[in-house]
Amino acid sequence: MLITCIFIFNWLNILSEMTKKELFRCLCDGIATPERTIFRPILMHFIARYAGGNYTGFASDYKFLVEANLRALEDFDIDMVGLISDPYRETSAFGARIEFIPEGVPRCHDLVVKSKEDVRNLIRPDVYECERTLDRIRGAELLSNLTKGEVPIIGWIEGPMAEACDLAGIEQFMMMNMLDPDSSNLLLDKCVITAKDFAKAQIEAGCDIIGMGDAICSQIDPFTYETFVKERHREIIEFIHGLGAKVKIHICGDIKHLLPSMKDLDIDILDIDWQVDPQYAFEIMGPDVIRCGNIDPRFVLNKNPDEIFSACRLLCDQEQGHKFILSAGCEIIVNTPVENLKAMRRASLIL
DSSP: OHHHHHHHHHHHHHHHHSOHHHHHHHHHTTOOOTTBOEEOOOOSHHHHHHTTOOHHHHHHOHHHHHHHHHHHHHHHOOSOEEOOOOSOHHHHHTTOOEEEETTEEEEEOOOSOOSHHHHHHOOOOOTTTSHHHHHHHHHHHHHHHHHTTOSOEEEEEEOHHHHHHHHHOHHHHHHHHHHOHHHHHHHHHHHHHHHHHHHHHHHHHTOSEEEEEOGGGGGSOHHHIIIIIHHHHHHHHHHHHHTTOEEEEEOOSOOTTTHHHHTTSOOSEEEEOTTSOHHHHHHHHOTTSEEEEEEOHHHHHHSOHHHHHHHHHHHHHHTTTSOEEEEESSOOOTTOOHHHHHHHHHHTBOO
């Protein structure tokens, strides 16, 4: 018992001296920090409002996005900051008109791709010249400067299928996959090129991790994923690893059917939504993948702090000894009570 107490005391001293980036490196290396589970919820509209602004400012002005992230870092003790805001950064760079909504996600008013000729003529955008991609790059630079290398920074790109759907429309692109796979593959390849360009720019600006959102993949079957997406995911992941950064994959919804296809992609962090059992994900993906999740955002919104603490504490206890980050399965809902989010943080700590 005395030896155990000394061990815990020493770890508490070490943890108090470690930066959040050092804690993340311990997690990546499989070094257990039993007194603390890393906490990183997806925060967008919630922190925009919490920081005294709205979604328009959060999605269009990197200075406010950074300010909101730093408020969350200070007030909720999150263990990572990030640049996620909306799915239309690259879409805007490809030429789509984007409307900012004060209390909602930006809207895309153009389908850039309406024909196979549009696919062939789609020009590779310069992410440093396009306003919305440059805004995120500048956000990475500012976060890097202000956090002084002590906090992991998560950049963000759209996955190839998500971006293809943003450019062509979901229904239209799914029909293209079936009726004109050559055009579909060409469009996906162009999306991969821009994803790599955007990831590289954010890493060079200071990001340690690149999140890749490909939410539409939860709506396709394993054959379609393996035919059109898997090797493109692999290409992007290998490219990001080659630049020295980690990769976080986010596919909203139920991805149980895709996990067997994803297990050999060398993913660093996999977000799992509330529909996916963490133990099942562990069994399929193996011990080296950091799973991030998976509390239902509606539970965080609607339950009281004690109930949220208990559910999160149970999950953290179950994940002791595994590579795991506590989060909701998807974005924290805008009207979530502040005390509910703080209850998640408390649950991730042994006090």
